[in-house]
Amino acid sequence: MGLESAQIHQIVKEKFADSVLEEAADAVDPFIVVKPGVIEDLAYFCRDDTRLEFDLLSCISGVDYPERNVIEVIYCLDSTPNKHWLIVKVVLPRDNPRVRTVENVWRTADWHERETYDLLGVTFEGHHNLIRILCAEDWVGYPLRRDYVMPETYRGIRNVVY
């Protein structure tokens, strides 16, 4: 087994002391919240640091919190040599969610970021091909936002049952 979550958080905090906003090492799924601006540097650090070696990005997902008026983007990192993991969250404003892409760090981030863009409308700056991946190209709106309203028709095909 690799490092404990608290140790991983400590290593990250040493490097990015003033960018870690929140840390929960004893939660069921331990996570850290960092400033959106440092996500690419943090990703390079997590991948290349010999103690961490997070060589696998298992998931990027997003959650909409309309009551706090934020969208959270969650990065799940795994280390196959060290067999430990880390969850990093960034909190973005709901009206203009923008964050730097990590596509250059892990290639797999390409499609994950496109999915988060497609369903939640988070813009990943620097992404080479940020287009919808699941919905059709001319789809309107971001379906996983809480205030999303289903379209009545799509391309002339009715979408509601009366």
Add this chain to the structure above:
Amino acid sequence: MSPENLTPDPLVKNLVFMNSVDYLVNLTRSNSVWPLTFGLACCAIEMMATGASKYDIARFGSEAFRATPRQADLMIVAGTVTHKMAPRVKRLYDQMPEPKYVIAMGGCVIRGGPYVKYGYHVVKGVDLVVPVDVYVPGCPPRPEALLEALFKVQKLMRREKILDRTRKTTKPEVYRPAAPQAV
């Protein structure tokens, strides 16, 4: 084949000569229905089971699943039709030669199934896109149910007239429901 399958349909009794031609043609066509290899979701697993040895759709002459719509005369829509897929379904249907038949297999295809209320991406019934001849309810339907649907399609085929290849008289229409009136 059971004996009642061989008796001509009572609807076609007028034309003595064409009747027997129709009867022969329909007998051959209905016993070699070629379905389109077309699975969209989990119902396709049951469709594959129907084609495999245990349920063996080959007993009824439909084992030749064609990989191109141009050689198929039956489309089994097996699985959830999304709005992104609907234009492709329509195009495949248009590419099939007349006379052609459609089986709507499973709840999603009939009226949206579990996605009927909150599934923003699911077409609420494939009959909004293409005309459907036989509906098979179930989630997914058992292979026996799909075989029963095939028999219903064969029954429809035996009513065909050779002079009416586009099925003007027997083809169902695309479902165009009216919006509800304000009360």
